[in-house]
Amino acid sequence: MTSVLVVDDQVLIRAGLAALIAAAPGLTVVGEASDGREAVALSAEHRPDVVLMDIRMPDMDGVTATAHLLGPESAHHPRVLILTTFDLDEYVYAALSAGASGFLLKDTPPHRLIAALTTVAEGDHLLTPSITRRLIAAFASRSPDPSPPAPALDSLTGRENEVLRLVAHGLANLDIAQRLHVTEATVKTHLNRTMTKLGLNSRAQAVVVAYESGLVVPGDGVL
Known part of the structure; x- marks a missing residue:
C-alpha cells in the first residue's frame, strides 16, 4: 500500500x-497539510511514500518544503x-532542482494523477522528454552563460557522462539505450550511479x- 501526504x-x-486518492486501489492518505511547514512536520510523523505538494502556499511554499523534505537534515x-496551476513556472523549476520527482498541472485528469502517484512511488520520475525540453528552455532563459564544468563531474565515467548528456537533451531511457546500443536496464544503472555520485534525488536535478x-549548453543538438 502506497501512503500519500496531500499538501494544498x-x-x-x-x-x-x-478523497480521490483514498478511493484508489493501492493508495492510502496518511495526512493532509495546509502549507509547507505543516507538510514537513506531518512527513516526519507519518513517513509517507509520496508527498503530493502544492507550490504556492502561505507561510512556507512548496519549493521550500521540498528542499526541507529532501535535504540532508531530513531523516525521511x-x-x-x-x-501547480502554471506549466513549469519558476517555482516548478526550483522544486525540480530541489529533487522533486516530477510535476502535474492541477487540471490533470484523475486517472493520470493516480498513475503519476504510482509511478513516483515505484522510484521512477515523472519527467517526460517534452517536460525536459521545457525545463531546458527555462534554464536557458535564466542562465545564458553556462559556468565551467563542476569538479563533481570528474567522478563520472565516460559512459555515465554520455548518459547524463543525453538525459539533459531530453531523451528517454529507451531512446538512449537504442543510441548507445545497450539495454534500457543498463541506461538506468548508469543514471542511478550518476545520481548517487553527484548526490542527486531525481532525473530533473540531473538535467x-x-x-x-x-x-x-542550451541550443546544442544531440550528436
Whole structure:
C-alpha cells in the first residue's frame, strides 16, 4: 500500500484530492497539510511514500518544503510530486532542482494523477522528454552563460557522462539505450550511479546539473 501526504492551502482542493486518492486501489492518505511547514512536520510523523505538494502556499511554499523534505537534515526522504496551476513556472523549476520527482498541472485528469502517484512511488520520475525540453528552455532563459564544468563531474565515467548528456537533451531511457546500443536496464544503472555520485534525488536535478556544470549548453543538438 502506497501512503500519500496531500499538501494544498485550499481546503476544498485538498479534500477532493484526498478523497480521490483514498478511493484508489493501492493508495492510502496518511495526512493532509495546509502549507509547507505543516507538510514537513506531518512527513516526519507519518513517513509517507509520496508527498503530493502544492507550490504556492502561505507561510512556507512548496519549493521550500521540498528542499526541507529532501535535504540532508531530513531523516525521511519521500518522493515529492509537485502540483501547480502554471506549466513549469519558476517555482516548478526550483522544486525540480530541489529533487522533486516530477510535476502535474492541477487540471490533470484523475486517472493520470493516480498513475503519476504510482509511478513516483515505484522510484521512477515523472519527467517526460517534452517536460525536459521545457525545463531546458527555462534554464536557458535564466542562465545564458553556462559556468565551467563542476569538479563533481570528474567522478563520472565516460559512459555515465554520455548518459547524463543525453538525459539533459531530453531523451528517454529507451531512446538512449537504442543510441548507445545497450539495454534500457543498463541506461538506468548508469543514471542511478550518476545520481548517487553527484548526490542527486531525481532525473530533473540531473538535467539541471548537466546545464549548470557546462556539460551541455542550451541550443546544442544531440550528436
